[in-house]
Amino acid sequence: MNLRLDAQENRDRILEVAREALSADPQASMNSIAKAANVGPGTLYRHFPNRESLVLAVYRNEIDKLATLVPTLLARYSPLTAFRKWCDQLAKFGRVKHGISDVLDAAKSDKNLKETYLPMLTAVRTLMTACEDSGEIAKGANAEDFLMLLGTLWRIPPTAAGKARVSRLLALVFRGLGAKF
Amino acid sequence: MNLRLDAQENRDRILEVAREALSADPQASMNSIAKAANVGPGTLYRHFPNRESLVLAVYRNEIDKLATLVPTLLARYSPLTAFRKWCDQLAKFGRVKHGISDVLDAAKSDKNLKETYLPMLTAVRTLMTACEDSGEIAKGANAEDFLMLLGTLWRIPPTAAGKARVSRLLALVFRGLGAKF
DNA sequence: ACCTGAACACCGTTCAAGT
DNA sequence: ACCTGAACACCGTTCAAGT
DSSP states (O other): OOOOOOHHHHHHHHHHHHHHHHHHOOTHHHHHHHTTTTTTTHHHHSSSSHHHHHHHHHHHHHHHHHHHHHHHHHHHOOOOHHHHHHHHHHHHHGTTTTHHHHHHHHHTHHHHHHHHHHHHHHHHHHHHHHHHHSSSSSSOOOOOHHHHHHGGGGGGGGSSHHHHHHHHHHHHHHTTTTTTO | OOOHHHHHHHHHHHHHHHHHHHHOOOOHHHHHHHHHSSSSSHHHHHHHHSSHHHHHHHHHHHHHHHHHHHHHHHHHHHHHHHHHHHHHHHHHHGGGGTTTHHHHHHHHTTHHHHHHHHHHHHHHHHHHHHHHHHTTTTTTTTTEEEEEEEGGGGGGGGSSSHHHHHHHHHHHHHHTTTOOO
């Protein structure tokens, strides 16, 4: 379903502005985003029926980036190393930080949200399976559990202390998975 | 600093009402809580200068309960078992669910909030040290990291599937700490 | 001292009116 | 088709007026 040219431009601009605004402040208001994108609130709501769907659209891009990273990493590194490196990226992408965990939180029952979440799950499953097959982690780990724990990483600020914490947490969780470093 | 009798009653009633309201819906509005407690909004704000401080006051009780549980558990069980059982309580007390993780999130820089958080940290440290001393977990674990990971548990609903997940997650994290079951 | 409740600025969201 | 922006109900918070 193609949009009229001006509508398409508006949509793109809104998404771009929203991405910046939400990165700077996860609580940025809808009206302020509309204003920054030079559209009326009605236009914003025409493209995204509510706040959640806007936030979700912003994240979808980031999630896709993470998902497409998997084959590249697996091609270049051993499964466990690939897995670790992917998790580093997961932590980084928290620029648009924990806004996403709030969304995922609300996703409990919403199927629409689970779809958005799915590429992440698939990515983790792929990496986990590769590691299980290579014997680098123990069998039987649960990808959803893992992602839930790792959601914590999005709440850690990217300071020096924060980075140290991220690597400690990753080490702990990987050890919990039966990996040996 | 003692309060006048009516003020004290109001404060208690507000806290009780807020506890219920926030358990039912973490987003319960300040005005609705005031109304349910039969006070004007101004009275609510006289006792708790903003939303955060009200939420925090509600949690403080729960946190204290968890903290005072530690010696009891350590007296009755081996350190590792005590630690595990304490974590089970931690997960349960998520009745007033993840509202608290949002607060802890905002606590980053706020010293006042860190104080509230402190009893939790102390509890974890006590349990961890006991386990390290008994050789049941590896040395050098970080209590703050641990609590951060376990904050995840507050986001898990208390359904059957949720409980299974909690025990899987706990097992993973404990294994990450070097515990053997 | 403490309480009340109208009022403020702002929020997410809607919708009649325009092009 | 799509956009605009005034308007609605509600939010957290404040403050003049009461007891």
